[in-house]
Amino acid sequence: MLLLRYDENGGFWATPGGSLEPGEDHSSAAAREVREELGVNGVELGPELATRSSDHLVAGRPVRQVERYYVARVHAGMVRPEAATQPDEIRGWRWWSLAELAASDQTVYPVGLSDLVVGYLRDGAPETPVELAS
Structure with missing residues (x-):
C-alpha cells in the first residue's frame, strides 16, 4: 500500500485524500486527490471499502x-x-507490504487499515462499506 507521511501531531502515515470541492462527489474527489498529491493521472477507483466520521475543531470551529x-x-x-x-x-511517501504495516509501531490512519485490506483481498469488497472507529 502506498502511504503518505505527515509531521503534524507527532507524525503519522495516511492514505491519500482531502476535502470535497463544491459539487464534487466522493469518488471524483478521491481521484482528484491522488492526482494532486501523487501526480497520478487517470486512476481508476475500485470499490468503496470503508467510511469513518469524526468531529473536531479546525481553526477553533467545529467540523x-x-x-x-x-x-x-x-x-x-x-x-x-x-x-x-x-x-x-x-513529507514523504512509501510503499508498505501488509506484513510491514501490521508489524509497524508507527501511527497509521485509518486505524485498522491493514485488517481492512486483508479482508478485502481474502473476501472481496463488503456489500456496504465498513464503518471504521473514529
Whole structure:
C-alpha cells in the first residue's frame, strides 16, 4: 500500500485524500486527490471499502469530517510526486507490504487499515462499506 507521511501531531502515515470541492462527489474527489498529491493521472477507483466520521475543531470551529476509503490499484511507475500540484505538507511517501504495516509501531490512519485490506483481498469488497472507529 502506498502511504503518505505527515509531521503534524507527532507524525503519522495516511492514505491519500482531502476535502470535497463544491459539487464534487466522493469518488471524483478521491481521484482528484491522488492526482494532486501523487501526480497520478487517470486512476481508476475500485470499490468503496470503508467510511469513518469524526468531529473536531479546525481553526477553533467545529467540523464533521467524513472519510471514504476506496481501492485504487496503481503501478509504482505511475506515482510521480514531482508532478504533484497540491503536496499538502506531505513529507514523504512509501510503499508498505501488509506484513510491514501490521508489524509497524508507527501511527497509521485509518486505524485498522491493514485488517481492512486483508479482508478485502481474502473476501472481496463488503456489500456496504465498513464503518471504521473514529
